[in-house]
Amino acid sequence: MKKIIMTGGGSAGHVTPNLALVPKLKELGYEIKYIGTKDGIERKIIEQEKIDYYAISSGKLRRYFDIKNFTDPFKVLKGICQAVVIMKKEKPNIVFSKGGFVAVPVVIAAHLNKIPVIAHESDMTPGLANRLSTPYCTKVCVTFPESVNKVKDNKAVLTGTPIREELLNGSRILGRKICEFGQEKPVLLIIGGSLGSKFINDIIRNNIDKFLEDYNIVHICGKGNLDKGLVEKKGYKQFEYINEELPHVMNAADIVLSRAGANVIFELLALKKPNILVPLSKKSSRGDQILNAASFEKSGYSIVIQEEELNENVLMENLRELCNNRNKYINNMENSTVKNGTEAIINTIKKYTK
Structure with a gap:
């Protein structure tokens, strides 16, 4: 062997x-x-x-x-x-x-x-x-x-990049059931990376009621970053890290807000999920996520907001733009030659x- x-x-x-x-x-x-x-x-x-x-x-x-x-x-x-x-x-x-x-x-x-x-x-x-x-x-x-x-x-x-086969076989219905969401609002998936993003977490949680007016939110917030005060918040489901249920949760998402690590953005491309990318700034990284995001923006797969420009109003405006033009981003991803x-x-x- x-x-x-x-x-x-x-x-x-x-x-x-x-x-x-x-x-x-x-x-x-x-x-x-x-x-x-x-x-x-x-x-x-x-x-x-x-x-x-x-x-x-x-x-x-x-x-x-x-x-x-x-x-x-x-x-x-x-x-x-x-x-x-x-x-x-x-x-x-x-x-x-x-x-x-x-x-x-x-x-x-x-x-x-x-x-x-x-x-x-x-x-x-x-x-x-x-x-x-x-x-x-x-x-x-x-x-x-x-x-x-x-x-x-x-x-x-x-x-x-290799894509896990099980990610492509998730169930939208099961994903909504896991998150205890109804059908009345689109699902916004937030991915801050396995270690989480305090910056993104804080913007969402400090304005949670405002965002929940328009979206059901499933938030992968990173190890040690659960907010116990929001556990019972209707329409808001948070996970430190998610493994077996991830294919279903990702399939349930209508739009995604994410960091721009290469693995996750290629998974979003494979799943044809319209997304907003907030790359790590050069202050806290070597700038690789900025380059990754720029490539996806150029290809028409993503909206990119630099961390220095992100606040609740900018995010809300771009989420609306993403929702209103979902089909444009999906079509661009469907025409991708990336395998x-x-x-x-x-x-x-x-x-x-x-």
């Missing part, structure tokens, strides 16, 4: 694309193991899938000054040593990395053991972890055509399996 070790963590965006590949890999006869961090969100997600999980040490690689910058490199070195031991024990035929800081020691350990590594970059420009990993990778799968020339050493393969990247990534893994 062929064996693959998967890695990636730090946010759900570094984990859930792996899950889109798992059913096909199992079908092809791959035994799957996973390496992540001890306390990262990836551990809960992967263990729910009954996949064997190894936890290793990992330090965060920051672009700004922090006293931990002096200690975290030692955590990375420890993680490399731990990953080397795992590689020697498991003897995988290939490693697949979805990025995030935990991936760096895993990729380096695989390289030291002469195990081929396929990485995947969701955003238009490679993140720091993937940039550090690229020299040790066999190939790097990319989502945007613009990304091909941004990966060094001619290692880029344009595949698109589900699962098959292309699987083919790349098969090609380079040792």
Whole structure:
């Protein structure tokens, strides 16, 4: 039996694309193991899938000054040593990395053991972890055509991003039932990412009665961000994080307000959900979401509001515009040439399996 070790963590965006590949890999006869961090969100997600999980040490690689910058490199070195031991024990035929800081020691350990590594970059420009990993990778799968020339050493393969099959099979009726919504108002889905967006959360909750006049709202607000005072609010359903019920909840949505991480926006494209994107600002990110959002706006899939420009009035006005022109955005998405990247990534893994 062929064996693959998967890695990636730090946010759900570094984990859930792996899950889109798992059913096909199992079908092809791959035994799957996973390496992540001890306390990262990836551990809960992967263990729910009954996949064997190894936890290793990992330090965060920051672009700004922090006293931990002096200690975290030692955590990375420890993680490399731990990953080397795992590689020697498991003897995988290939490693697949979805990025995030935990991936760096895993990729380096695989390289030291002469195990081929396929990485995947969701955003238009490679993140720091993937940039550090690229020299040790066999190939790097990319989502945007613009990304091909941004990966060094001619290692880029344009595949698109993998979409979980179950997302495409959700039930609108069941989604409304889960949220306890009637049929009288359109459903607005708010996605702030797996870690949540305090900025977006506050705008919605500080003006909740105003927004509920026009919409039923289902709010994925991030871990630790539930508002207990709004639990009983009619027409408002909140989740910290949602997994098994997500296909039904996404299918129930008429319009979506979201951050602009690559995984979620390509899921919205696959589901043909008209959306407003509020990318993370350059103050709190490397600007990748701004580029992702600009690409979707240019293609006519999304309305984009920069974080610095967003307030309750601007949001309300753009939600109305999105509702009034839903068919325009749906038609643009239906005419998209972007495909589900699962098959292309699987083919790349098969090609380079040792």
